Amino acid sequence: MLDAACDANRLGAFLKDRRERLDAAALGFGGRRRTPGLRREEVAQRAHISTTWYTWLEQGRGGAPSPRVLDSLARALMMTEAEREHLFLVGIGHPPKARTPEREGISGRLQRFLDAMPMIPATVATAMWDIVGWNRAARLALTDYEALPPGERNILRRMFLDPATRAAQRDWEPVARFLVATFRAGTARAGDDGRAAELVAELSAKSVDFRHLWKENAVQMTGEGAKTIRHPVVGEITFEFSSFAVDGRPDLRLMVYVPADGIDLEKMHRLCGSV
Template sequence: MPAQPDRRAQLGTFLRSRRERLTPDEVGLPQTGRRRTPGLRREELALLAGISATWYTYLEQGRKIRASEQVLTALAVALRLDPQERDHLLQLAGHAPAAAEAEEREPLTAEAAAVPLLLQPNPAYIIGGTYDVLSHNQAAADLFPRLIMEADRPANFVRWVFLEPAARHVLLDWEPEARALLARLRMLAARHPGDPRYTRLVEDLTEGSPEAREWWPQYEVQARHSGRKRLRHPRRGARDYTYTAFHLAEQPEQTLVVYYDSGDRDPKAEP
Protein backbone atom coordinates (compact mmCIF):
# COMPACT_ATOMS: atom_id res chain seq x y z
CA MET A 1 0.00 0.00 0.00
CA PRO A 2 1.49 3.40 -0.93
CA ALA A 3 2.21 5.98 1.76
CA GLN A 4 -0.69 8.33 2.58
CA PRO A 5 0.59 11.45 0.73
CA ASP A 6 1.41 9.37 -2.35
CA ARG A 7 -2.01 7.76 -2.24
CA ARG A 8 -3.69 11.18 -2.15
CA ALA A 9 -1.67 12.22 -5.20
CA GLN A 10 -2.67 9.03 -7.01
CA LEU A 11 -6.30 9.66 -6.10
CA GLY A 12 -6.14 13.16 -7.60
CA THR A 13 -4.47 11.89 -10.77
CA PHE A 14 -7.06 9.12 -11.15
CA LEU A 15 -10.00 11.49 -10.67
CA ARG A 16 -8.57 13.98 -13.16
CA SER A 17 -7.94 11.29 -15.79
CA ARG A 18 -11.51 10.03 -15.52
CA ARG A 19 -12.96 13.55 -15.53
CA GLU A 20 -11.04 14.44 -18.68
CA ARG A 21 -12.34 11.47 -20.63
CA LEU A 22 -15.97 12.60 -20.29
CA THR A 23 -17.60 15.24 -22.49
CA PRO A 24 -20.57 17.48 -21.62
CA ASP A 25 -22.62 15.77 -24.31
CA GLU A 26 -22.08 12.36 -22.71
CA VAL A 27 -23.48 13.51 -19.36
CA GLY A 28 -26.26 15.74 -20.71
CA LEU A 29 -24.63 19.13 -20.07
CA PRO A 30 -24.72 21.97 -22.61
CA GLN A 31 -21.54 23.16 -24.30
CA THR A 32 -20.59 26.54 -22.82
CA GLY A 33 -17.88 28.44 -24.64
CA ARG A 34 -14.44 27.33 -25.70
CA ARG A 35 -12.68 24.77 -23.52
CA ARG A 36 -8.98 24.98 -22.78
CA THR A 37 -8.81 21.45 -21.32
CA PRO A 38 -10.39 18.17 -22.42
CA GLY A 39 -13.38 16.66 -20.70
CA LEU A 40 -15.58 18.08 -17.97
CA ARG A 41 -14.66 21.06 -15.85
CA ARG A 42 -14.22 20.46 -12.14
CA GLU A 43 -17.32 22.48 -11.28
CA GLU A 44 -19.36 20.48 -13.79
CA LEU A 45 -18.34 17.18 -12.23
CA ALA A 46 -18.99 18.56 -8.75
CA LEU A 47 -22.48 19.59 -9.88
CA LEU A 48 -23.19 16.11 -11.24
CA ALA A 49 -21.98 14.48 -8.02
CA GLY A 50 -23.83 16.94 -5.78
CA ILE A 51 -20.75 18.17 -3.92
CA SER A 52 -18.91 21.46 -3.48
CA ALA A 53 -16.70 22.47 -6.41
CA THR A 54 -14.08 23.82 -3.99
CA TRP A 55 -14.09 20.63 -1.95
CA TYR A 56 -13.77 18.50 -5.11
CA THR A 57 -10.86 20.68 -6.27
CA TYR A 58 -9.06 20.04 -2.97
CA LEU A 59 -9.65 16.31 -3.43
CA GLU A 60 -8.24 16.33 -6.95
CA GLN A 61 -5.25 18.40 -5.79
CA GLY A 62 -4.36 15.74 -3.24
CA ARG A 63 -4.94 17.90 -0.19
CA LYS A 64 -5.22 16.42 3.28
CA ILE A 65 -8.95 15.75 3.35
CA ARG A 66 -10.89 12.50 3.66
CA ALA A 67 -13.86 11.71 1.46
CA SER A 68 -16.70 9.61 2.77
CA GLU A 69 -17.72 6.47 0.94
CA GLN A 70 -21.04 8.16 0.08
CA VAL A 71 -19.25 11.03 -1.66
CA LEU A 72 -16.90 8.66 -3.49
CA THR A 73 -19.84 6.59 -4.67
CA ALA A 74 -21.51 9.74 -6.01
CA LEU A 75 -18.30 10.62 -7.85
CA ALA A 76 -18.06 7.08 -9.25
CA VAL A 77 -21.59 7.39 -10.64
CA ALA A 78 -20.94 10.85 -12.08
CA LEU A 79 -17.69 9.66 -13.68
CA ARG A 80 -19.39 6.53 -15.02
CA LEU A 81 -16.78 4.24 -13.49
CA ASP A 82 -17.04 0.51 -14.02
CA PRO A 83 -16.91 -1.79 -10.94
CA GLN A 84 -13.13 -2.24 -11.12
CA GLU A 85 -12.54 1.51 -11.39
CA ARG A 86 -14.93 2.16 -8.52
CA ASP A 87 -13.06 -0.32 -6.31
CA HIS A 88 -9.77 1.35 -7.25
CA LEU A 89 -11.19 4.76 -6.35
CA LEU A 90 -12.29 3.50 -2.93
CA GLN A 91 -8.90 1.91 -2.28
CA LEU A 92 -7.01 5.09 -3.17
CA ALA A 93 -9.26 7.05 -0.82
CA GLY A 94 -8.59 4.62 2.04
CA HIS A 95 -11.83 2.67 1.91
CA ALA A 96 -12.08 -1.08 1.42
CA PRO A 97 -14.15 -1.84 -1.70
CA ALA A 98 -17.58 -3.14 -0.85
CA ALA A 99 -17.87 -6.87 -1.42
CA ALA A 100 -19.68 -7.43 -4.67
CA GLU A 101 -22.88 -9.38 -4.34
CA ALA A 102 -22.26 -12.79 -5.81
CA GLU A 103 -24.23 -13.56 -8.94
CA GLU A 104 -26.08 -16.83 -9.09
CA ARG A 105 -24.56 -17.59 -12.48
CA GLU A 106 -21.22 -16.27 -13.63
CA PRO A 107 -21.27 -14.19 -16.80
CA LEU A 108 -19.68 -15.79 -19.85
CA THR A 109 -19.11 -14.01 -23.13
CA ALA A 110 -20.64 -15.48 -26.26
CA GLU A 111 -17.17 -15.79 -27.81
CA ALA A 112 -15.89 -17.86 -24.88
CA ALA A 113 -19.06 -19.97 -24.74
CA ALA A 114 -18.53 -21.00 -28.37
CA VAL A 115 -15.04 -22.42 -27.79
CA PRO A 116 -16.10 -25.89 -26.49
CA LEU A 117 -18.33 -26.28 -29.56
CA LEU A 118 -15.35 -25.61 -31.81
CA LEU A 119 -13.36 -28.36 -30.06
CA GLN A 120 -15.83 -31.15 -30.84
CA PRO A 121 -15.22 -34.15 -30.98
CA ASN A 122 -12.83 -33.64 -28.05
CA PRO A 123 -14.81 -33.37 -24.79
CA ALA A 124 -14.57 -29.77 -23.59
CA TYR A 125 -16.33 -27.52 -21.12
CA ILE A 126 -15.87 -24.22 -19.31
CA ILE A 127 -16.30 -24.15 -15.54
CA GLY A 128 -16.58 -21.17 -13.23
CA GLY A 129 -15.08 -20.60 -9.80
CA THR A 130 -17.60 -22.88 -8.10
CA TYR A 131 -17.32 -25.54 -10.83
CA ASP A 132 -20.61 -24.59 -12.47
CA VAL A 133 -20.49 -25.81 -16.08
CA LEU A 134 -20.98 -22.59 -18.05
CA SER A 135 -20.53 -24.06 -21.53
CA HIS A 136 -19.91 -27.55 -22.95
CA ASN A 137 -20.00 -29.59 -26.13
CA GLN A 138 -21.81 -32.82 -26.94
CA ALA A 139 -18.69 -34.94 -26.43
CA ALA A 140 -18.50 -33.72 -22.82
CA ALA A 141 -22.18 -34.49 -22.27
CA ASP A 142 -21.58 -38.02 -23.62
CA LEU A 143 -18.45 -38.64 -21.52
CA PHE A 144 -20.03 -37.38 -18.28
CA PRO A 145 -23.60 -38.75 -18.31
CA ARG A 146 -26.21 -36.96 -16.22
CA LEU A 147 -23.90 -33.96 -15.71
CA ILE A 148 -25.89 -31.70 -18.06
CA MET A 149 -29.44 -32.33 -16.96
CA GLU A 150 -30.57 -29.86 -14.30
CA ALA A 151 -32.96 -27.25 -15.62
CA ASP A 152 -33.36 -25.21 -12.41
CA ARG A 153 -29.65 -24.44 -11.90
CA PRO A 154 -26.39 -24.80 -13.82
CA ALA A 155 -24.76 -28.20 -13.98
CA ASN A 156 -21.95 -28.41 -11.44
CA PHE A 157 -18.97 -30.72 -11.82
CA VAL A 158 -18.26 -31.09 -8.09
CA ARG A 159 -21.88 -31.97 -7.31
CA TRP A 160 -21.79 -34.50 -10.15
CA VAL A 161 -18.64 -36.20 -8.82
CA PHE A 162 -19.89 -36.51 -5.24
CA LEU A 163 -23.65 -36.77 -5.59
CA GLU A 164 -24.29 -38.49 -8.94
CA PRO A 165 -23.90 -42.31 -8.83
CA ALA A 166 -22.90 -42.37 -12.52
CA ALA A 167 -19.69 -40.51 -11.63
CA ARG A 168 -18.31 -43.51 -9.76
CA HIS A 169 -18.79 -45.61 -12.89
CA VAL A 170 -17.13 -43.05 -15.19
CA LEU A 171 -14.18 -42.11 -12.95
CA LEU A 172 -12.16 -45.30 -12.68
CA ASP A 173 -10.07 -43.77 -9.87
CA TRP A 174 -13.02 -42.13 -8.16
CA GLU A 175 -11.58 -41.65 -4.66
CA PRO A 176 -8.27 -39.93 -5.56
CA GLU A 177 -10.03 -37.87 -8.22
CA ALA A 178 -12.75 -36.82 -5.78
CA ARG A 179 -10.29 -35.97 -3.02
CA ALA A 180 -8.20 -33.85 -5.39
CA LEU A 181 -11.30 -32.06 -6.66
CA LEU A 182 -12.40 -31.24 -3.12
CA ALA A 183 -8.91 -29.91 -2.35
CA ARG A 184 -9.12 -27.59 -5.37
CA LEU A 185 -12.55 -26.40 -4.22
CA ARG A 186 -11.11 -25.70 -0.76
CA MET A 187 -8.46 -23.41 -2.28
CA LEU A 188 -11.03 -21.53 -4.36
CA ALA A 189 -13.45 -21.16 -1.44
CA ALA A 190 -10.67 -19.65 0.69
CA ARG A 191 -10.36 -16.81 -1.85
CA HIS A 192 -14.05 -15.92 -1.39
CA PRO A 193 -14.84 -16.02 2.34
CA GLY A 194 -18.51 -15.46 2.94
CA ASP A 195 -19.52 -16.02 -0.69
CA PRO A 196 -22.91 -17.79 -0.43
CA ARG A 197 -22.28 -19.79 -3.61
CA TYR A 198 -19.39 -21.65 -1.98
CA THR A 199 -21.29 -22.00 1.30
CA ARG A 200 -24.26 -23.62 -0.44
CA LEU A 201 -22.04 -25.89 -2.49
CA VAL A 202 -20.10 -27.16 0.53
CA GLU A 203 -23.35 -27.67 2.44
CA ASP A 204 -24.78 -29.73 -0.43
CA LEU A 205 -21.64 -31.87 -0.58
CA THR A 206 -21.31 -32.51 3.14
CA GLU A 207 -25.02 -33.26 3.50
CA GLY A 208 -25.20 -35.62 0.53
CA SER A 209 -21.80 -37.33 0.54
CA PRO A 210 -20.23 -39.13 3.53
CA GLU A 211 -16.83 -38.87 1.82
CA ALA A 212 -17.09 -35.08 1.45
CA ARG A 213 -18.26 -34.87 5.07
CA GLU A 214 -15.14 -36.76 6.17
CA TRP A 215 -12.60 -35.10 3.86
CA TRP A 216 -13.65 -31.42 4.01
CA PRO A 217 -12.39 -30.85 7.60
CA GLN A 218 -8.96 -32.23 6.62
CA TYR A 219 -8.16 -28.92 4.84
CA GLU A 220 -6.37 -30.40 1.85
CA VAL A 221 -5.63 -27.81 -0.86
CA GLN A 222 -4.60 -28.13 -4.48
CA ALA A 223 -4.45 -25.79 -7.47
CA ARG A 224 -6.19 -26.55 -10.77
CA HIS A 225 -3.84 -28.23 -13.22
CA SER A 226 -3.60 -30.44 -16.27
CA GLY A 227 -2.98 -34.18 -16.12
CA ARG A 228 -4.33 -37.62 -16.98
CA LYS A 229 -7.51 -39.46 -16.02
CA ARG A 230 -8.82 -42.96 -16.50
CA LEU A 231 -12.42 -42.65 -17.66
CA ARG A 232 -15.06 -45.06 -18.88
CA HIS A 233 -16.55 -43.87 -22.15
CA PRO A 234 -20.16 -45.03 -22.75
CA ARG A 235 -19.26 -46.59 -26.13
CA ARG A 236 -15.49 -47.09 -26.16
CA GLY A 237 -15.13 -48.39 -22.64
CA ALA A 238 -12.24 -47.69 -20.27
CA ARG A 239 -9.79 -45.23 -21.77
CA ASP A 240 -6.81 -43.08 -20.78
CA TYR A 241 -7.44 -39.38 -21.25
CA THR A 242 -5.09 -36.43 -21.12
CA TYR A 243 -6.75 -33.20 -20.05
CA THR A 244 -5.54 -29.63 -20.26
CA ALA A 245 -6.88 -26.61 -18.36
CA PHE A 246 -6.73 -23.04 -19.69
CA HIS A 247 -7.72 -19.99 -17.62
CA LEU A 248 -9.73 -17.37 -19.49
CA ALA A 249 -7.81 -14.12 -19.81
CA GLU A 250 -10.53 -11.76 -18.59
CA GLN A 251 -12.05 -14.18 -16.06
CA PRO A 252 -9.11 -16.05 -14.48
CA GLU A 253 -11.34 -18.23 -12.30
CA GLN A 254 -13.16 -19.51 -15.38
CA THR A 255 -11.37 -22.48 -16.87
CA LEU A 256 -11.60 -24.23 -20.22
CA VAL A 257 -10.96 -27.96 -19.79
CA VAL A 258 -10.25 -30.11 -22.85
CA TYR A 259 -9.91 -33.91 -22.87
CA TYR A 260 -7.90 -35.86 -25.43
CA ASP A 261 -8.36 -39.60 -25.83
CA SER A 262 -4.82 -40.98 -25.85
CA GLY A 263 -6.00 -43.91 -27.96
CA ASP A 264 -5.05 -46.41 -25.28
CA ARG A 265 -7.58 -48.75 -23.79
CA ASP A 266 -7.11 -49.13 -20.04
CA PRO A 267 -6.26 -52.81 -19.47
CA LYS A 268 -6.97 -52.54 -15.74
CA ALA A 269 -10.67 -51.88 -16.12
CA GLU A 270 -13.46 -53.71 -17.84
CA PRO A 271 -15.51 -51.72 -20.38
Protein backbone atom coordinates in the same frame (compact mmCIF):
# COMPACT_ATOMS: atom_id res chain seq x y z
CA MET B 1 10.31 15.68 -13.78
CA LEU B 2 6.65 15.81 -14.87
CA ASP B 3 6.71 12.23 -16.16
CA ALA B 4 8.28 11.02 -12.92
CA ALA B 5 5.63 12.82 -10.89
CA CYS B 6 2.82 11.29 -12.95
CA ASP B 7 4.32 7.84 -12.58
CA ALA B 8 4.56 8.28 -8.82
CA ASN B 9 0.87 9.22 -8.64
CA ARG B 10 -0.59 6.74 -11.10
CA LEU B 11 -3.91 6.63 -9.25
CA GLY B 12 -4.40 10.40 -9.45
CA ALA B 13 -3.38 10.52 -13.09
CA PHE B 14 -5.77 7.71 -13.99
CA LEU B 15 -8.68 9.30 -12.12
CA LYS B 16 -8.05 12.68 -13.73
CA ASP B 17 -7.84 11.15 -17.19
CA ARG B 18 -11.12 9.24 -16.80
CA ARG B 19 -12.82 12.30 -15.26
CA GLU B 20 -11.89 14.44 -18.25
CA ARG B 21 -13.21 11.85 -20.72
CA LEU B 22 -16.80 12.00 -19.48
CA ASP B 23 -19.52 14.15 -21.07
CA ALA B 24 -20.78 16.48 -18.34
CA ALA B 25 -23.93 17.49 -20.21
CA ALA B 26 -24.90 13.87 -20.87
CA LEU B 27 -24.62 13.21 -17.13
CA GLY B 28 -26.84 16.14 -16.23
CA PHE B 29 -24.20 18.73 -15.31
CA GLY B 30 -24.50 22.15 -16.93
CA GLY B 31 -22.55 25.38 -16.85
CA ARG B 32 -19.72 26.77 -18.94
CA ARG B 33 -16.43 24.90 -18.67
CA ARG B 34 -12.85 25.79 -19.45
CA THR B 35 -11.75 22.16 -19.35
CA PRO B 36 -13.40 19.00 -20.69
CA GLY B 37 -15.15 16.40 -18.60
CA LEU B 38 -16.46 16.51 -15.06
CA ARG B 39 -15.28 18.74 -12.26
CA ARG B 40 -13.81 17.16 -9.13
CA GLU B 41 -16.83 18.04 -7.04
CA GLU B 42 -19.11 16.37 -9.61
CA VAL B 43 -17.16 13.13 -9.45
CA ALA B 44 -17.28 13.29 -5.64
CA GLN B 45 -21.03 13.83 -5.78
CA ARG B 46 -21.54 10.83 -8.08
CA ALA B 47 -19.27 8.66 -5.89
CA HIS B 48 -20.87 9.82 -2.60
CA ILE B 49 -17.57 10.96 -1.12
CA SER B 50 -16.33 14.38 -0.05
CA THR B 51 -14.80 16.73 -2.60
CA THR B 52 -11.79 17.18 -0.33
CA TRP B 53 -11.13 13.45 -0.18
CA TYR B 54 -11.46 13.07 -3.94
CA THR B 55 -9.15 16.04 -4.51
CA TRP B 56 -6.56 14.46 -2.26
CA LEU B 57 -6.76 11.21 -4.23
CA GLU B 58 -6.03 13.02 -7.49
CA GLN B 59 -3.16 14.86 -5.79
CA GLY B 60 -1.65 11.70 -4.32
CA ARG B 61 -2.41 12.68 -0.72
CA GLY B 62 -4.31 11.07 2.12
CA GLY B 63 -3.14 7.47 1.84
CA ALA B 64 -4.65 4.50 0.04
CA PRO B 65 -8.42 4.45 -0.52
CA SER B 66 -10.57 1.54 0.59
CA PRO B 67 -11.97 -1.01 -1.91
CA ARG B 68 -15.43 0.45 -1.24
CA VAL B 69 -14.28 3.92 -2.30
CA LEU B 70 -12.61 2.54 -5.40
CA ASP B 71 -15.79 0.70 -6.34
CA SER B 72 -17.77 3.91 -5.92
CA LEU B 73 -15.30 5.81 -8.09
CA ALA B 74 -15.39 3.12 -10.77
CA ARG B 75 -19.16 3.47 -10.96
CA ALA B 76 -19.05 7.27 -10.84
CA LEU B 77 -16.55 7.40 -13.68
CA MET B 78 -18.42 4.73 -15.67
CA MET B 79 -15.37 2.48 -15.93
CA THR B 80 -15.26 -0.76 -17.85
CA GLU B 81 -14.32 -3.95 -16.01
CA ALA B 82 -10.75 -3.65 -17.32
CA GLU B 83 -10.54 -0.03 -16.15
CA ARG B 84 -11.97 -0.97 -12.74
CA GLU B 85 -9.30 -3.64 -12.33
CA HIS B 86 -6.58 -1.16 -13.29
CA LEU B 87 -8.00 1.34 -10.79
CA PHE B 88 -7.61 -1.21 -7.99
CA LEU B 89 -4.09 -2.17 -9.12
CA VAL B 90 -2.81 1.42 -9.09
CA GLY B 91 -4.87 2.34 -6.04
CA ILE B 92 -4.18 -0.50 -3.60
CA GLY B 93 -1.83 -2.85 -5.42
CA HIS B 94 -4.13 -5.78 -6.12
CA PRO B 95 -7.14 -6.48 -8.34
CA PRO B 96 -10.70 -6.35 -7.01
CA LYS B 97 -12.67 -9.46 -6.21
CA ALA B 98 -14.31 -10.80 -9.31
CA ARG B 99 -17.89 -9.80 -9.88
CA THR B 100 -20.30 -12.33 -11.34
CA PRO B 101 -22.07 -10.72 -14.29
CA GLU B 102 -25.85 -10.73 -14.29
CA ARG B 103 -25.96 -12.61 -17.58
CA GLU B 104 -25.79 -16.39 -17.48
CA GLY B 105 -24.28 -18.89 -19.90
CA ILE B 106 -21.55 -18.17 -22.43
CA SER B 107 -21.24 -16.10 -25.57
CA GLY B 108 -21.89 -17.50 -29.02
CA ARG B 109 -18.25 -16.89 -29.91
CA LEU B 110 -17.05 -19.00 -26.98
CA GLN B 111 -19.52 -21.75 -27.89
CA ARG B 112 -18.19 -21.79 -31.45
CA PHE B 113 -14.68 -22.14 -30.04
CA LEU B 114 -15.78 -25.17 -28.01
CA ASP B 115 -17.49 -26.70 -31.03
CA ALA B 116 -14.31 -26.32 -33.10
CA MET B 117 -12.68 -29.09 -31.01
CA PRO B 118 -14.56 -32.20 -32.18
CA MET B 119 -12.25 -34.74 -30.49
CA ILE B 120 -11.31 -32.77 -27.37
CA PRO B 121 -13.86 -32.51 -24.56
CA ALA B 122 -14.15 -28.96 -23.26
CA THR B 123 -16.38 -27.33 -20.66
CA VAL B 124 -16.87 -23.89 -19.13
CA ALA B 125 -17.39 -23.84 -15.36
CA THR B 126 -18.07 -21.27 -12.67
CA ALA B 127 -16.11 -21.03 -9.43
CA MET B 128 -18.84 -23.18 -7.86
CA TRP B 129 -18.24 -25.88 -10.50
CA ASP B 130 -21.54 -25.24 -12.27
CA ILE B 131 -21.09 -26.29 -15.90
CA VAL B 132 -22.49 -23.54 -18.13
CA GLY B 133 -20.90 -24.51 -21.45
CA TRP B 134 -19.74 -27.69 -23.18
CA ASN B 135 -19.11 -29.25 -26.59
CA ARG B 136 -20.26 -32.48 -28.18
CA ALA B 137 -17.07 -34.32 -27.22
CA ALA B 138 -17.70 -33.46 -23.55
CA ARG B 139 -21.26 -34.76 -23.79
CA LEU B 140 -20.07 -38.06 -25.28
CA ALA B 141 -17.01 -38.63 -23.08
CA LEU B 142 -17.80 -36.93 -19.75
CA THR B 143 -21.46 -36.19 -19.05
CA ASP B 144 -24.45 -35.36 -21.23
CA TYR B 145 -24.96 -31.97 -19.61
CA GLU B 146 -27.61 -31.04 -22.17
CA ALA B 147 -29.86 -33.82 -20.86
CA LEU B 148 -29.58 -32.58 -17.26
CA PRO B 149 -31.62 -29.80 -15.62
CA PRO B 150 -29.42 -26.76 -14.86
CA GLY B 151 -29.43 -27.50 -11.12
CA GLU B 152 -27.90 -30.92 -11.74
CA ARG B 153 -24.99 -29.65 -13.81
CA ASN B 154 -22.89 -28.96 -10.71
CA ILE B 155 -19.77 -31.13 -10.66
CA LEU B 156 -19.53 -31.20 -6.87
CA ARG B 157 -23.10 -32.48 -6.52
CA ARG B 158 -22.50 -35.13 -9.16
CA MET B 159 -19.17 -36.23 -7.71
CA PHE B 160 -20.40 -36.59 -4.13
CA LEU B 161 -24.09 -37.42 -4.54
CA ASP B 162 -24.36 -39.38 -7.81
CA PRO B 163 -23.13 -43.01 -7.54
CA ALA B 164 -22.71 -43.37 -11.33
CA THR B 165 -20.43 -40.33 -11.55
CA ARG B 166 -18.37 -41.58 -8.63
CA ALA B 167 -18.03 -45.05 -10.15
CA ALA B 168 -16.82 -43.56 -13.44
CA GLN B 169 -13.69 -42.15 -11.75
CA ARG B 170 -10.75 -44.54 -11.65
CA ASP B 171 -9.19 -42.47 -8.86
CA TRP B 172 -12.16 -40.88 -7.14
CA GLU B 173 -10.47 -39.53 -4.00
CA PRO B 174 -7.79 -37.37 -5.70
CA VAL B 175 -10.40 -35.98 -8.08
CA ALA B 176 -12.79 -35.20 -5.22
CA ARG B 177 -10.04 -33.57 -3.16
CA PHE B 178 -9.03 -31.45 -6.15
CA LEU B 179 -12.61 -30.29 -6.71
CA VAL B 180 -13.13 -29.29 -3.08
CA ALA B 181 -9.81 -27.42 -2.85
CA THR B 182 -10.37 -25.49 -6.09
CA PHE B 183 -13.96 -24.74 -5.07
CA ARG B 184 -12.78 -23.22 -1.79
CA ALA B 185 -10.12 -21.10 -3.51
CA GLY B 186 -12.29 -20.06 -6.44
CA THR B 187 -15.36 -19.00 -4.47
CA ALA B 188 -13.23 -17.03 -1.99
CA ARG B 189 -11.59 -15.15 -4.86
CA ALA B 190 -14.91 -14.48 -6.59
CA GLY B 191 -16.59 -13.29 -3.41
CA ASP B 192 -19.06 -15.55 -1.63
CA ASP B 193 -22.61 -14.31 -2.20
CA GLY B 194 -24.23 -16.97 -0.05
CA ARG B 195 -24.75 -19.56 -2.77
CA ALA B 196 -21.41 -21.21 -2.02
CA ALA B 197 -22.31 -21.45 1.69
CA GLU B 198 -25.63 -23.05 0.76
CA LEU B 199 -23.88 -25.62 -1.41
CA VAL B 200 -21.39 -26.43 1.35
CA ALA B 201 -24.25 -26.90 3.82
CA GLU B 202 -26.14 -29.16 1.42
CA LEU B 203 -23.15 -31.37 0.59
CA SER B 204 -22.02 -31.53 4.22
CA ALA B 205 -25.46 -32.78 5.22
CA LYS B 206 -25.68 -35.36 2.44
CA SER B 207 -22.08 -36.61 2.07
CA VAL B 208 -19.73 -37.73 4.83
CA ASP B 209 -16.86 -37.69 2.31
CA PHE B 210 -17.46 -34.08 1.42
CA ARG B 211 -17.71 -33.12 5.08
CA HIS B 212 -14.32 -34.70 5.80
CA LEU B 213 -12.62 -33.11 2.79
CA TRP B 214 -14.10 -29.69 3.55
CA LYS B 215 -12.65 -29.81 7.05
CA GLU B 216 -9.15 -30.18 5.59
CA ASN B 217 -9.29 -26.48 4.55
CA ALA B 218 -7.18 -27.22 1.47
CA VAL B 219 -6.96 -24.63 -1.33
CA GLN B 220 -5.64 -25.16 -4.84
CA MET B 221 -5.64 -23.40 -8.18
CA THR B 222 -7.29 -25.27 -11.04
CA GLY B 223 -4.16 -25.39 -13.21
CA GLU B 224 -3.33 -28.64 -14.96
CA GLY B 225 -3.54 -32.35 -14.23
CA ALA B 226 -4.67 -35.74 -15.49
CA LYS B 227 -7.69 -37.93 -14.85
CA THR B 228 -8.93 -41.31 -16.04
CA ILE B 229 -12.60 -42.10 -16.48
CA ARG B 230 -14.34 -45.43 -17.02
CA HIS B 231 -16.54 -45.05 -20.08
CA PRO B 232 -19.38 -47.56 -20.66
CA VAL B 233 -18.68 -47.76 -24.42
CA VAL B 234 -14.89 -47.57 -24.92
CA GLY B 235 -13.54 -48.39 -21.46
CA GLU B 236 -10.97 -46.27 -19.66
CA ILE B 237 -9.85 -42.97 -21.21
CA THR B 238 -7.10 -40.83 -19.74
CA PHE B 239 -7.15 -37.08 -20.28
CA GLU B 240 -4.65 -34.35 -19.55
CA PHE B 241 -6.65 -31.30 -18.54
CA SER B 242 -5.79 -27.61 -18.49
CA SER B 243 -7.68 -24.60 -17.15
CA PHE B 244 -7.84 -21.22 -18.87
CA ALA B 245 -9.30 -17.88 -17.84
CA VAL B 246 -12.16 -16.55 -19.95
CA ASP B 247 -11.26 -12.98 -20.87
CA GLY B 248 -13.95 -10.55 -19.76
CA ARG B 249 -15.66 -13.17 -17.58
CA PRO B 250 -13.68 -13.51 -14.35
CA ASP B 251 -16.43 -15.77 -12.99
CA LEU B 252 -15.70 -18.47 -15.59
CA ARG B 253 -12.88 -20.82 -16.56
CA LEU B 254 -12.42 -23.02 -19.60
CA MET B 255 -11.48 -26.66 -18.98
CA VAL B 256 -9.93 -28.57 -21.90
CA TYR B 257 -9.42 -32.36 -21.74
CA VAL B 258 -6.82 -33.63 -24.22
CA PRO B 259 -6.55 -37.41 -24.79
CA ALA B 260 -3.31 -38.49 -23.12
CA ASP B 261 -1.97 -40.72 -25.93
CA GLY B 262 -2.81 -42.27 -29.27
CA ILE B 263 -4.95 -45.01 -27.76
CA ASP B 264 -7.05 -42.47 -25.88
CA LEU B 265 -7.39 -40.36 -29.01
CA GLU B 266 -8.54 -43.41 -30.98
CA LYS B 267 -11.21 -44.04 -28.35
CA MET B 268 -12.40 -40.46 -28.73
CA HIS B 269 -12.61 -40.98 -32.49
CA ARG B 270 -14.77 -44.03 -31.88
CA LEU B 271 -17.02 -42.13 -29.50
CA CYS B 272 -17.39 -39.17 -31.83
CA GLY B 273 -18.09 -41.37 -34.86
CA SER B 274 -15.08 -40.43 -36.94
CA VAL B 275 -13.81 -43.97 -37.53
